[in-house]
Amino acid sequence: MAVSDELKPGPCPFCGSDKTAVCGGPSLVDPDTPQFYVECNGNRKQCAALGPDATTEAEAIARWNAAGQIQKFWKEQSEWSQQTFGADSDRGPIGPLKHLEKEAREAYEAAPENRALEIVDCLFLSFDAARRHGLTLGGLVELCFTKLAINRSREWPKNLPPDSAVEHYRTNAEGRQG
Numbered sequence: 001m002a003v004s005d006e007l008k009p010g011p012c013p014f015c016g017s018d019k020t021a022v023c024g025g026p027s028l029v030d031p032d033t034p035q036f037y038v039e040c041n042g043n044r045k046q047c048a049a050l051g052p053d054a055t056t057e058a059e060a061i062a063r064w065n066a067a068g069q070i071q072k073f074w075k076e077q078s079e080w081s082q083q084t085f086g087a088d089s090d091r092g093p094i095g096p097l098k099h100l101e102k103e104a105r106e107a108y109e110a111a112p113e114n115r116a117l118e119i120v121d122c123l124f125l126s127f128d129a130a131r132r133h134g135l136t137l138g139g140l141v142e143l144c145f146t147k148l149a150i151n152r153s154r155e156w157p158k159n160l161p162p163d164s165a166v167e168h169y170r171t172n173a174e175g176r177q178g
């Protein structure tokens, strides 16, 4: 993304309007901490989508633009995947999960200069599996925060060799779940 793009909010990912603007200022709750966000005034002000809060205008714009890009990618990749491999309802999530095992191996065996695109392949397959399992992008992100909270509550071993997989300590009751 060009530097100039980061100075103004991109179009609304929900209605497509470019009537987006930064709003906000000093917070009512805490006057020392300003709060900014991007608002959509498009679609005759019917849309009114609000972006994530931030403490600077630049950060509010960056967060709005990133959210819009992720939304755009989720939609375009879904369309491409279903045109190429078949409708989500016909395919199911198991195929991309099997494929992910192979792609993960390719990603860790790849030369460092080629690894980024292999990691992207893993993300494509994760998105395919999530979508075919019935998750929306909003639902997926919500579950990510739920799992982050679970992970924060767990104990993790320290000082393992850099290339080893780090798994959390388990109680006997947990077995291999999670």
Ligand SMILES: [Zn+2]
Pocket: 012, 013, 014, 015, 016, 017, 040, 041, 042, 043, 047, 048, 049
């Ligand atoms: Zn909008």
